[in-house]
Amino acid sequence: MSEAAVICVDIGSTWTKGAIFRHDEDRFSLVKRASVTTTTDHLPDAFYGVLNQLEPKRDWSEEGRVPLYFSSSAKGGLRVAVVGLVPEMSLHIARLAAFSAGARVVASFPYRLTRSSVAEIERSQPDILLLCGGTDGGNERYVTENAQVIAASDFGGTIVYAGNNLATDAVADALANRKLVVCENLMPEYGKLNTEPVRNAIRTVFLDSIVTGKGLSEIVARFGVSPVPTPLAVFNLVQAMGEHLEDWQNFAVIDLGGATTDFYSFSEAWFPESDAIIKGIIEPKVKRTVEGDLGMRISAESAFISGGDYLRTALGDEGVLSLQDYVHRLLQNPAHLPTDPKEIEFDRHLAGACIHHALLRHAGTVEEVFTTKGPVLVQAGKDLRRIDKIIGTGGYLAACARNQQSVLIGDQMPEAAEKVPLVPQSFSYFADRDYLLPFIGCLAKDFPKQAALTAVDYLVQSGDQVQIPSPTLCKGGHFL
Amino acid sequence: MRPKNIVLGVIGFDCHSVGNKILETFFTEAGFKVHNLGVMVSQEEFINAAIETNSKAIMVSSLYGHGEIDCAGLRERCIEKGLDDILLYVGGNLVVGKTPFAQVEEKFLKMGYDRVFGPDCSLEHVAELLHQDLLSREEKED
Structure with missing residues (x-):
């Protein structure tokens, strides 16, 4: 390996992948890549397996600095349970914060924890429990009582408290015998977001305890670097691209995986000039959502159920029945790759359904209401209409790009509705053909601008500009 | 003493929005911590805000004449959501036309509001009543 090179490794649940990049002045370029099966019982084995493939002649046990970055989503990734107060307010913000820290939210509960919700938390075994609720100086009762309930439970992970500052002492007293990290309230004022302290706290807990728990400390000790959760690497890259590239001011990334569909957006959530009144919180400019029921393999069955209407419109009743057979076969063998044109078509529509719902759930809505001052537009959630570029990543979408198969994005959007989804109106599609974004994401924290430029170098634009016809509001009004 | 939390907004x-801003400024200066939800606020939003902020009073404004429809059921919904003892104040142009205020007041008191104010009420008086009412609720709790 030459001096000006870096190694990136991503430890996934199935594959451990690595790449060497040459470090030029303003960007990185791919030199070599490798992958081996993840060794779940001892993650460093596969890690060194990849390194040996990348540089067979090197003795990795030797001392000496190696410029190396790595991410991990193995062993379930970073699993977080969220306990908030009002579903649309503190709980919603807590979920967004956890997603933006690269977590998978395995359970979330509003108001008071019941016996069954505690059982659900114990069963889902999250690494972190994020407890919040109440503005600063606001409600203390729920977080205090929930802290007492958690103290009496079998949950053994770390609790991050990010609720009402006045309840901190009561929460700390209740959880005196637990691992507890206290940070600033994620909603200090009603409707105001303050997610950075929570993200930092989650990152610290990930490094301090989870890395050890998942058997990664050996790698940390040898190379002197800490891992990032894989989705956080991608999140950091999205942020770096938006902050450093003029042409990438409004874009989205769809990471379509076997188990989940992750959706990232970089765009202002609300435009005052759109004339819409915003209801609820103004969502963050960089936003990630994760859909645990939408995926191509492990979650194929739940995607089939969630995407029922979409798939029926696309395939007809008979087509849906044959797809159902295919989905059952996928459950038997999640590693299955399509073998004939019919199966390729099934995968295409399954992917279409995942993308359709992930997009609609990430996007906000606008509706028109009549007032004595005339019609008024009311927006809830994030406005994605200005997004003009969408990137597709993940194994399946990368393969589509290599095999020149088209991807369904933005088809079947409603033509008219009471609540119109605020989805992109016209966008170009870019594929992460070589599936490099997680690697490049590892570099985004230390080299934001270079990583951003590198990502664009390896993206492949495919197809024509996609237009999504602007839906009409049912009552006939127009909006900007 | 910490300022008491109250929720403010224009319902339905x-x-x-002008009166709403004036009320926010006035009640803040009168010593309250005002969580102002602005205009076009639904009953659900008033209640959600009261829960998160631990407000002991919800101040509902209505100026366009549809107050009766918009305000009906708020008390019941508060009880459903566990806000058993919350103070509900309502004020503004609550009904269309020239109904005598006494009749309007009676109607809204029946709906479960604790105090009802017309468009020409004195804000100082409202703030004074609010302080008193909150105090007597606290005493009752103790």
Whole structure:
């Protein structure tokens, strides 16, 4: 390996992948890549397996600095349970914060924890429990009582408290015998977001305890670097691209995986000039959502159920029945790759359904209401209409790009509705053909601008500009 | 003493925002911590805000004449959501036409509001009543 090179490794649940990049002045370029099966019982084995493939002649046990970055989503990734107060307010913000820290939210509960919700938390075994609720100086009762309930439970992970500052002492007293990290309230004022302290706290807990728990400390000790959760690497890259590239001011990334569909957006959530009144919180400019029921393999069955209407419109009743057979076969063998044109078509529509719902759930809505001052537009959630570029990543979408198969994005959007989804109106599609974004994401924290430029170098634009016809509001009004 | 939390907003599809801003400034200066939800606020939003902020009073404005429809059921919904003892104040142009205020007041008191104010009430008086009412609720709790 030459001096000006870096190694990136991503430890996934199935594959451990690595790449060497040459470090030029303003960007990185791919030199070599490798992958081996993840060794779940001892993650460093596969890690060194990849390194040996990348540089067979090197003795990795030797001392000496190696410029190396790595991410991990193995062993379930970073699993977080969220306990908030009002579903649309503190709980919603807590979920967004956890997603933006690269977590998978395995359970979330509003108001008071019941016996069954505690059982659900114990069963889902999250690494972190994020407890919040109440503005600063606001409600203390729920977080205090929930802290007492958690103290009496079998949950053994770390609790991050990010609720009402006045309840901190009561929460700390209740959880005196637990691992507890206290940070600033994620909603200090009603409707105001303050997610950075929570993200930092989650990152610290990930490094301090989870890395050890998942058997990664050996790698940390040898190379002197800490891992990032894989989705956080991608999140950091999205942020770096938006902050450093003029042409990438409004874009989205769809990471379509076997188990989940992750959706990232970089765009202002609300435009005052759109004339819409915003209801609820103004969502963050960089936003990630994760859909645990939408995926191509492990979650194929739940995607089939969630995407029922979409798939029926696309395939007809008979087509849906044959797809159902295919989905059952996928459950038997999640590693299955399509073998004939019919199966390729099934995968295409399954992917279409995942993308359709992930997009609609990430996007906000606008509706028109009549007032004595005339019609008024009311927006809830994030406005994605200005997004003009969408990137597709993940194994399946990368393969589509290599095999020149088209991807369904933005088809079947409603033509008219009471609540119109605020989805992109016209966008170009870019594929992460070589599936490099997680690697490049590892570099985004230390080299934001270079990583951003590198990502664009390896993206492949495919197809024509996609237009999504602007839906009409049912009552006939127009909006900007 | 910490300022007491109150929730403020204009209910329904009513977008009169000037009075709302005046009320926010006035009640803040009168020593309250005002959580102002602005215009076009639904009953659900008032209640959600009261829960998160631990407010002991919800101040509902209505200026466009549809107050009766918009305000009906708020008390019941508060009880459903566990806000058993919350103070509900309502004020503004609550009904269309020239109904005598006494009749309007009676109607809204029946709906479960604790105090009802017309368009020409004195804000100092409202603030004074609010302080008193909150105090007597606290005493009752103790």
